[in-house]
Amino acid sequence: MNSNLSDPALWSRIQFGFTLTYHYLFPQLTMGLAWFLVYWKWRALRTGDEKYNQAARFWAKIFGLNFAVGVVTGIPMEFQFGTNWAAFTRYAGGVIGQTLAMESMFAFFLESAFIGALIWGEKRLGPRYHFLAAVGVALGSWLSGFFILVTNAFMQHPAGYQVQSDGSLGIVSASAFLLNPWAWVQYLHNQMAALVTGSFVVAGIGAFYTLRKLHPAQARLYLQAGTLTALVASVLVAFPAGDQQAKMVGRYQPVTLAGMEGRFQGGGDAGVAVIGQPNVAAHRLDNPIEVPGALSFLAYGTFQSFVHGLDEYPVEDWPDNLELLYYSFHLMITLGTIFILLMGYAAFQRWRGRLETSTWLLWVLMLALPFPYIANTVGWMTTELGRQPWLVYGLFRTRDGYSKVVSGGDTIFTLIGFVGLYFVLGVLFLLLAGRQIGQGPEGTLVADPPAEPVPGAAQLAPVNGKESLV
């Protein structure tokens, strides 16, 4: 890869990285929030308690807005395989196209068929079908994640393929391709991470309402469901999912593991750096403070296990941006640890009955809201930077994958277009989600009868035997 500003491979990487990173800010909340909606619709169905419907209605609106940005930013992802990565599509399209197409056929149709029903059709559908719509959307969004992770797993650890006579890849074993162990471990890791985002957002908004002394019944619901789910998901994302994922990187991409830890020299008793900066020019980690033996133990099971170092591999096979890979990985680990501690403490406070009165904890929960997004982003940066310099690990290099007929300048131009358009989308999302949160869940209140007559209460009229706002 040259350093020329018009290098098409570089700009295609930046464009894909930008559009994908931005896009994934939205599906992670969709996937995380989906099961909250299912849970609340189910509770509403079972108990008839209107507060659950109210919660579902409020979060369905946030969900819908989030979903819309996810849809419009997702479509360019699929098309960029052809526009910017034509050589890669020609090489691997017969394999990765399978899961891209399956995602549309099995996940998107399900999800988009029921999203309208979920957000728009509560009255037309009735409670039972409306619950089913929530299930359909949740299943669809999680299936979508599955197919994307199978696609990514193939690029990380190719399985079930053969090189055909024309040099391109074809499938020989559908089961090996779909049951790629990398996919399943990564799927668990990723879905739990999405659940972390969803539950932190729910808990964060609950904390905000509690601090503002607004919507107390709803705030309690969000706070309790959010912190409990966040604790479970934060633990699962690390153990077993993250742990297994790291072991798999150690087994199949040892040079990546060395890059993630900034290890230039191989050896036993390898530590995990808590602090340290990779100094690539000098082939060492500057001012390292390490937990001795931890990396040997985590990756290979004993404190003495040999962990490979970068110097054992030719430089052309090293991940091509070691510093960014190292910082991404360490930031992810650090945030993940903080999440477990924070939510563990929240669970402890809840057990003591102080979850809603501990002001500083509520502040931390509210301000923690953006951090799972950062953790998810740097996690994916670790995965994707770690895969470099390969597009399909060990088979096909990134610098061979871009579209030869598209110039670097064209790509810079379209990248700027995406940045501008996505900036507008971001502003719109924050504005409208902020308004939604500001209006609160009580705009659709029917649960708690007002203590005294409120003007406009006459607007409440029975629909389908239940009260709801006309």
Added chain:
Amino acid sequence: MIATWYAVVSLMLVLYVVLDGRNFGAGMLQRFVARTPDERRQVIASIGPLWSWHEVWLVGFGGTLVAVFPRLVASAFAGYYLALMLILWGLILRGISIEVRGHINDPLWQGFWDFIFAFANFLLAVLFGAAAGNLVRGVPLDSAGNFSMAFFTDFMTRGYVGLLDWYTVSVAVFTVAVLAAHGASYLTLKTEGPVHDRCAQWAKRLWMAVVPLFVAISLESWKVRPSLAEDAVGRPLCWIGLLLIIAAAYALFSGLTKGLEGRAVVGSNLLLIGLLVTGSAAFFPVMLYSTLAPQNSLTAYSLASGSKSLLLASFWWPVGFVLAAIYFVFISRRYVGKVSVARDNQGYY
């Protein structure tokens, strides 16, 4: 096997055009058929809850293309780089405008997004129309199966052509007219009151305008790529497509004049199906035609994935399609009938 997959991706494209074509048409016409805020909302509510479901057919079409014709995606998407990016941006603007317009109940806000919505739909109709024109006319494919082209060159249809020339522009005009008419017919079915009456009038006018345009496009296509018409004559599917177009024309005109809205919508759908069936049957097996040299043209056989990949896809694709059909039946039964802003006043459409 390869012919079947050619038919499958054509089917997905047909479904996409028929379904999302309603949104394009409704979007372009909204300003003309709806005047008050309530009327505009009626138009949006007719398409709102289902637009993303319709758009998924495009995503499904794209994904299936990558799986079964990866080399087509590689050549065509890279070759149409800037035009395709405009399509992507148009799709983003279209999706976001219909989603955010209802969040703030303010005439300036909604007027702005309605304008963006109309503009994006118009842009998309023009670009998709030009793309269809490009498929007929061909692209400057070199012997390695690559091309890249300017937006326009000398507006001629031979040699180093651009995205736009006299022929593709006229196909774009035709497409805008057909999709607007298609949308108007659908809105007639879904709306009531003054919006309904205006839509019925627009549908009549637009379909009348489509007739001479259709004749012109047919003659032009014959001139631009004479071999296409010769191939078409010998293919039964092309004749079936033509019969569909004739049946559609009858259903449309009787439906519109007698006020049978359902029949007009069926006619409108059939017309798009007939056009696309005739076209794709006549093209086969060529998927990308070269304006430089016929031997550079890319056929379904040279573009397809390996046989095992195709075999795997033929296991899961029918399952996915049947599931999609089930969802379709479920949701269309839920949304049958006229939209009523008062009754469906939930959410933001």
